[in-house]
Amino acid sequence: MLELSGIGRRYRVGAEDVIALADVDIAFPSGSLTTLVGRSGCGKTTLLRILAGLEQPSEGEIRRSDGRPARIGVVFQEARLMPWLDVSANVGFGLRGRVPRATAQERCAAAIGLVGLSAFAAAMPAQLSGGMAQRVAIARALVQEPDLLLLDEPFAALDAFTRRAMQNELVAIWQRRRPTIVFVTHDVEEAVLLGERALEMQAGRIVGREEIALPYPRDPTDPDVNLHRRRILARLMATPAPVPD
Amino acid sequence: MPRFTTITVFAITLALWWLASRSGWVSAFLLPAPATVAETLGELIASGELLRHTLVSLRRVALGYVLAIAFAVPLALLFVLSRRLRDMFEPLLEFLRQIPPLALMPLLMLWLGIGETQKVGIIILSCFFPIFLGVRGGFDSVDRKLIDVGTVCGFSRSQVMLRIVLPSALPAIVVGLRIGLGYSWRALVGAELIASSAGLGYMIVDAENLARTDIVLAGILVIGVLGLLADHLLRLAIRRSAPWLAGDLEMARA
Numbered sequence A: 001m002l003e004l005s006g007i008g009r010r011y012r013v014g015a016e017d018v019i020a021l022a023d024v025d026i027a028f029p030s031g032s033l034t035t036l037v038g039r040s041g042c043g044k045t046t047l048l049r050i051l052a053g054l055e056q057p058s059e060g061e062i063r064r065s066d067g068r069p070a071r072i073g074v075v076f077q078e079a080r081l082m083p084w085l086d087v088s089a090n091v092g093f094g095l096r097g098r099v100p101r102a103t104a105q106e107r108c109a110a111a112i113g114l115v116g117l118s119a120f121a122a123a124m125p126a127q128l129s130g131g132m133a134q135r136v137a138i139a140r141a142l143v144q145e146p147d148l149l150l151l152d153e154p155f156a157a158l159d160a161f162t163r164r165a166m167q168n169e170l171v172a173i174w175q176r177r178r179p180t181i182v183f184v185t186h187d188v189e190e191a192v193l194l195g196e197r198a199l200e201m202q203a204g205r206i207v208g209r210e211e212i213a214l215p216y217p218r219d220p221t222d223p224d225v226n227l228h229r230r231r232i233l234a235r236l237m238a239t240p241a242p243v244p245d
Numbered sequence B: 001m002p003r004f005t006t007i008t009v010f011a012i013t014l015a016l017w018w019l020a021s022r023s024g025w026v027s028a029f030l031l032p033a034p035a036t037v038a039e040t041l042g043e044l045i046a047s048g049e050l051l052r053h054t055l056v057s058l059r060r061v062a063l064g065y066v067l068a069i070a071f072a073v074p075l076a077l078l079f080v081l082s083r084r085l086r087d088m089f090e091p092l093l094e095f096l097r098q099i100p101p102l103a104l105m106p107l108l109m110l111w112l113g114i115g116e117t118q119k120v121g122i123i124i125l126s127c128f129f130p131i132f133l134g135v136r137g138g139f140d141s142v143d144r145k146l147i148d149v150g151t152v153c154g155f156s157r158s159q160v161m162l163r164i165v166l167p168s169a170l171p172a173i174v175v176g177l178r179i180g181l182g183y184s185w186r187a188l189v190g191a192e193l194i195a196s197s198a199g200l201g202y203m204i205v206d207a208e209n210l211a212r213t214d215i216v217l218a219g220i221l222v223i224g225v226l227g228l229l230a231d232h233l234l235r236l237a238i239r240r241s242a243p244w245l246a247g248d249l250e251m252a253r254a
Helices: A045-051 A087-091 A100-115 A131-140 A158-179 A189-196 A222-240 B003-022 B034-047 B047-083 B085-098 B100-110 B116-140 B144-152 B158-192 B198-210 B213-241 B243-251
Strands: A002-014 A018-028 A031-037 A059-064 A070-076 A148-152 A181-186 A197-202 A204-210
Touching: A002 A045, A018 A204, A031 A045, A031 A189, A031 A222, A045 A070, A045 A148, A045 A181, A070 A131, A070 B144, A087 A100, A087 A131, A100 A131, A131 A148, A131 A158, A158 A181, A158 A189, A181 A189, A189 A197, A189 A222, A197 A222, A204 A222, A204 B158, B003 B034, B034 B047, B034 B213, B047 B085, B047 B116, B047 B158, B047 B198, B100 B116, B100 B158, B100 B198, B116 B158, B144 B158, B158 B198, B158 B213, B198 B213
Parallel strands: A031 A181, A031 A197, A070 A148, A148 A181
Antiparallel strands: A002 A018, A002 A059, A197 A204
16 A cells, blocks of 8 residues: 655745645555546646655655555656667666566566567667657566556557557556556546546645446446546536636 | 768869869969879878878877867866856856967967977867867756656666766767867867978978978868868767767767
8 A cells, every 4th residue: 555645745936836736645555556637737747756756745745554665667758768778778777787687688578578569679769659669668667567657648649549559458467467556647538448546636636536446448438437537527627727827 | 971972072073173273274383283282192102201290290189189088078077067166167168168279379389388288289279168068068968857767767876877867968978079079180280380390280381381282282181081080980989889879970060
């Protein structure tokens, strides 16, 4: 279990404090798949960065029930591949020096195979399409065999077909390995298709929660999926969006 | 560019040169024919004079270039690491950057004399800024998002530096090194213009005083060829050690 209590994050912009997150209390059960959904700029990415350890909260605390640090894998909005490394080296980027070379190669090959890029293991990032690069980034996160997998709108730049395939693939990986997944998206349909629960964010706060007890794989045209989608949308639309100063 | 096209462009230039001197469009004194220059070049090679001047110039360029790297790289790294130092000294360096090294020649002669130090000094001044700016710009422009990847992988500061920052900065550093090398060749003739007794620049100036335009042209050709060769060797070394920089190398044509 990963618990966040009273998490807040403020930024100093000029003479003013801008609140990016406030009073965030959430618990992510081990092996759960949670989606965070909300408008752009509502604090989803900040929350994910805090979970990844890339930012420190201004207040509040994060606790793990087992007390040990989590192995974290992160997939960002952009692939963020090292342009000087080929696909295989990019995937194994975090493994070098940590696991024996043969094990690293084996795990890399398996992760690359999982995202369907075995034929491109020796390709350089400049030779890949946006979708392929993002799949490499997913493989790079998976190869760490993370306890906690954080994904920040990872499929936003993909075409509809690849996105759908990748969503199914992610669910399959989660069902097989059961890492705790936090998936950030601004697409309500995606939040319903993937999450066991969807947390709704607005202006830096968690403003709603939808439990989605539907079997996987989920179909976007399923009336139950639509029902959850409508409920989340209704709540998010009812909460007024923050007005920029 | 395909090798065939490159050779064709060189051949056309040579043909135009030959035509201009052969047809009398330009006086043979002002522009000696290619054959005359080739003949002079042969004589200079046979007498050992060209080799002597070339070795002196090569030594000056190599020394100036290496010393410029030795000064520019640590200073750029200091500027990258210390914001305060940068804020203090950057305006002064920007001021110095605007001054052509040749304009400092009279002062350098007074300070350093007319020996090797002054000549190497001119070359250092010429190639210092491209190298300095390349290194500083390279480290400044490292994408923070790539550093995030290292942080998530649990890298230490030194691992982030070696595995992300340095390779990210390398393209700009390479551009700076390549431009710097080009500038060092350009500065050579200027450095050897005054109070010199050897070197390709001296050979050219001496020939001009004797109205030997064939030697002037032979010297210019040799400097061009040596510059190209040095640039080619640098590119080859970079291509071997960092093949992903091939695209960036083309940006560094100064």
